Amino acid sequence: MKFWSEIVQSQWKIGAIVSLAFFCLYLFTAPQTNVSYADSDVLITVGYHLGIAHPPGYSLYSLLVFLVTHLPIPGTVAFKAHLLSAVLHSLTLLFLYAAVWHLVSYFREKTKKTLLPKPLERWLISTVSVGMLGGSFLFWTYSIVAEKYALNDLFAALIIFCVITIYTQKEIHFKKYWLFLSATVGLALGYHQTIVLLLPMLLVFAFLKRSSLKPYVIPVVLTAGAVFLVHISLLLALNSRQVPVSWRFESTKQGIYNELTRKELSGYMVVSGKQRGMYLNEISLEEIEQKVPVVLGLFKDFFGLPACLLVFLGLFYLIKQKRKDQVLLGSLFLFTTVFIPLYVEWPQDLSGQSIQIRQHLLSYIGIPLFISLGLMYLLSLLNTSSLAKMNRSLVRIGVTTGALASVVWHIQAMYPQVSLRHFDFVNRFYTHILSEVPSNTLLACNSDVSCFALLYLQKVENIRPDVVIVPHMYRFVEDDLNRHQDIKGFAYKHNPELFLDYLTFNQGKRPVMMVDFQKVYYDLLGMDYGFFTYVPYEGYGEITRESAAISTIPQQYSKELSSIQFAAFDHMRQQLKAAMAQRHRLNVMILARMGKQQKALTDQEIRQADILSSNLPVTYQHANDLSGAFALNTTTYALFASVDRKQRNVDDLIEAGDFFLEAGDVDRAIFGYQSALNFMPLNKSARLKLAQLYEQKDRTQKALSEYQNILIYYPENQEARDGVDRLTN
Numbered sequence: 001m002k003f004w005s006e007i008v009q010s011q012w013k014i015g016a017i018v019s020l021a022f023f024c025l026y027l028f029t030a031p032q033t034n035v036s037y038a039d040s041d042v043l044i045t046v047g048y049h050l051g052i053a054h055p056p057g058y059s060l061y062s063l064l065v066f067l068v069t070h071l072p073i074p075g076t077v078a079f080k081a082h083l084l085s086a087v088l089h090s091l092t093l094l095f096l097y098a099a100v101w102h103l104v105s106y107f108r109e110k111t112k113k114t115l116l117p118k119p120l121e122r123w124l125i126s127t128v129s130v131g132m133l134g135g136s137f138l139f140w141t142y143s144i145v146a147e148k149y150a151l152n153d154l155f156a157a158l159i160i161f162c163v164i165t166i167y168t169q170k171e172i173h174f175k176k177y178w179l180f181l182s183a184t185v186g187l188a189l190g191y192h193q194t195i196v197l198l199l200p201m202l203l204v205f206a207f208l209k210r211s212s213l214k215p216y217v218i219p220v221v222l223t224a225g226a227v228f229l230v231h232i233s234l235l236l237a238l239n240s241r242q243v244p245v246s247w248r249f250e251s252t253k254q255g256i257y258n259e260l261t262r263k264e265l266s267g268y269m270v271v272s273g274k275q276r277g278m279y280l281n282e283i284s285l286e287e288i289e290q291k292v293p294v295v296l297g298l299f300k301d302f303f304g305l306p307a308c309l310l311v312f313l314g315l316f317y318l319i320k321q322k323r324k325d326q327v328l329l330g331s332l333f334l335f336t337t338v339f340i341p342l343y344v345e346w347p348q349d350l351s352g353q354s355i356q357i358r359q360h361l362l363s364y365i366g367i368p369l370f371i372s373l374g375l376m377y378l379l380s381l382l383n384t385s386s387l388a389k390m391n392r393s394l395v396r397i398g399v400t401t402g403a404l405a406s407v408v409w410h411i412q413a414m415y416p417q418v419s420l421r422h423f424d425f426v427n428r429f430y431t432h433i434l435s436e437v438p439s440n441t442l443l444a445c446n447s448d449v450s451c452f453a454l455l456y457l458q459k460v461e462n463i464r465p466d467v468v469i470v471p472h473m474y475r476f477v478e479d480d481l482n483r484h485q486d487i488k489g490f491a492y493k494h495n496p497e498l499f500l501d502y503l504t505f506n507q508g509k510r511p512v513m514m515v516d517f518q519k520v521y522y523d524l525l526g527m528d529y530g531f532f533t534y535v536p537y538e539g540y541g542e543i544t545r546e547s548a549a550i551s552t553i554p555q556q557y558s559k560e561l562s563s564i565q566f567a568a569f570d571h572m573r574q575q576l577k578a579a580m581a582q583r584h585r586l587n588v589m590i591l592a593r594m595g596k597q598q599k600a601l602t603d604q605e606i607r608q609a610d611i612l613s614s615n616l617p618v619t620y621q622h623a624n625d626l627s628g629a630f631a632l633n634t635t636t637y638a639l640f641a642s643v644d645r646k647q648r649n650v651d652d653l654i655e656a657g658d659f660f661l662e663a664g665d666v667d668r669a670i671f672g673y674q675s676a677l678n679f680m681p682l683n684k685s686a687r688l689k690l691a692q693l694y695e696q697k698d699r700t701q702k703a704l705s706e707y708q709n710i711l712i713y714y715p716e717n718q719e720a721r722d723g724v725d726r727l728t729n
Helices: 002-007 011-029 040-048 059-069 077-107 118-134 137-141 149-168 174-191 193-208 210-239 253-260 285-303 305-320 325-343 350-364 367-383 386-390 392-418 425-436 448-459 474-482 497-505 519-524 556-562 571-593 599-614 618-632 650-662 666-679 684-696 700-713 718-728
Strands: 267-269 274-276 442-445 468-471 512-515 533-536 541-544
Touching: 011 077, 011 118, 011 137, 011 392, 040 059, 040 077, 040 448, 059 077, 059 149, 059 174, 059 210, 077 118, 077 149, 077 367, 118 137, 118 305, 118 367, 118 392, 137 285, 137 350, 137 392, 149 174, 149 193, 149 325, 149 350, 174 193, 174 210, 193 210, 193 325, 193 350, 210 253, 285 305, 285 325, 285 350, 305 325, 305 367, 305 392, 325 350, 325 367, 350 571, 367 392, 425 448, 425 556, 442 448, 442 497, 448 468, 448 512, 448 571, 468 474, 497 512, 497 519, 497 666, 519 666, 533 571, 556 571, 556 599, 571 599, 650 666, 650 684, 666 684, 684 700, 684 718, 700 718
Parallel strands: 442 468, 442 512
Antiparallel strands: 267 274, 512 541, 533 541
16 A cells, blocks of 8 residues: 555656656657648648748747757658647646546545545546546547647646646645636637636636635736737737748737637638638527537547546536535536537538537546546445445456556547558648649649648648649738739639639639639639630649540549548548549539530549448538539529520620619629629729629629729729729728
8 A cells, every 4th residue: 555655646747657658649640741630731831931820820839830840850840740739738638637636636535435545546537537538539639630729728728727726735835826827828818719618617716716816816917918918929920920821910909809809710601602700600509409419429439438427427426516616617517518519610511520520629628527526426336335345355456447448448449540640641642733733833722621731732841832822711821922923813802703813814824723623613613604614633623714625534542532441420531531522523513514424434433422422421411412413403693504505705794794784683794794704804894894883782892892903904994093082082
């Protein structure tokens, strides 16, 4: 017994060993290249060049990525950045280990007789509780992939550690802990605003410990404010840097406010045509009811059944306690574990789910506390059981072995599902695309996966610097694109007009390619009218005014991807399959509408799409149905399609626009003039009519933009000049 007392007396020693063990596990399963998980690739690229990411900026994370990726560590830049997540999540486990240790000591303080010796009990409960989080699928995944949430999780763990330590310990230096807590909160609030969901717990905590807080209120507030301002200063410093990839914002009070509140990231969604924020904008009981089984299912998949049962027991045990701890720990559970997954939007499409699932991470950080409560309750029940009275030693050995075995079993079960050590598909696939396109290509991309992978390969690994990459989140490379004066025709600032400008203005000047082509651009480019043709290759296609015969479409990477089996709850890699399947379905539609209806080629594309789709989870069905309908039906605006002609010209479209304008159908008239401009961007007549219609519809900013666009190429046009004067005065 003395041996255990000496070995496990310090939570930091054992916690460090557990944390180091998980770091080694994360190190061994980390990918060797970029994997384009959510924002991973662009965060590596931004950090490598010491820029800032999309709102709220993540400047501290960029600084850490910059430092890590420039260390003399063997491996790629991506691998070094992945290791940062392993370090951050290992530290998260360390501080949670200490928090659980203190919580167990606090709950067991007045318990005279326990099943296990108290030092061993603390060690066992802390190790198992933290181990179940460390070996859970989502936490493990983002421990081996470069993502900003690992740092956010560490901040949450530090806050929980400080709260539990101050609340449960009697002989500590309160001032230091209060100041450390306030500094962490100040830094976390500037980093990622989801940390506000810990505020209910902090308010309850401050009220319960008001006597120890009272002498330090002013230093605590000043410290939090000072650290928050330091973070803002770092954000502004990085914002002033001219680097290849950075999401720059206006260095004004309003600009900083927009950045921190993420207003700069909300906006027009091209596919849906709706304006949206970063999170679900309103609470819907109907949506919450639909998400409950999804959330519970994910929790079981990620943590395993033993952890689920222990959390349930922990909550039951907490409710039984007639003490203030109920409110403190209950507020943590309600506002993170319950609120976050039920509030955050859960899209129908697999791609959206793969992005949103990351936000569940914060809801899992408090789970070890509730697992520890469940274990304490279970040990209490066993302590009073008849079995323990018959053979106490055997029960102790069985409980210790069984608890540790459950963690080890879950880790080995998750290992093949989560390991990315040999997963280099994304790196090879997008390297192939960059290598294949002709010199000086303008390469547009429509998804986070493709855009961020391409930016990483070009801006970090220096592959094909001659290619101009235009991502749908163009703000990342806005400064870089502005250096190419010849690729942008007009003064558009937002999609889809900005994207169309790049695609149409460069026709005949350079090859124009697109990755993840979307239906909305098929319509806007007037492909049903024969204005443009999309020539599919493997994973991308060329947008051109010239028709082209297609004899084959390679399927090397598609076949490779279809042969790999991923867990149904591995949303990121499953959506790679879904995206590839939709590329094939798009090719089917392209072949049909180009008149290239070679049966063998069409059948090949349909067959490969079906193979990729066959092993996808039910959540993919929504996107599958949409892409299937897209492939089989003509849904373009039929009123502009001619019955007796297969191809329209710009004069036809202007004439059609005039017809609808005279009939009082302004919306269809606008579409006609827009279509004319997509086909012939320098047509002054169509652009002037479009500007006048926007002004008539009180769409002031769009009208002003079109008047200004006219003046770029026709500076003497008086009607456009008068329009600018009217709208700016």
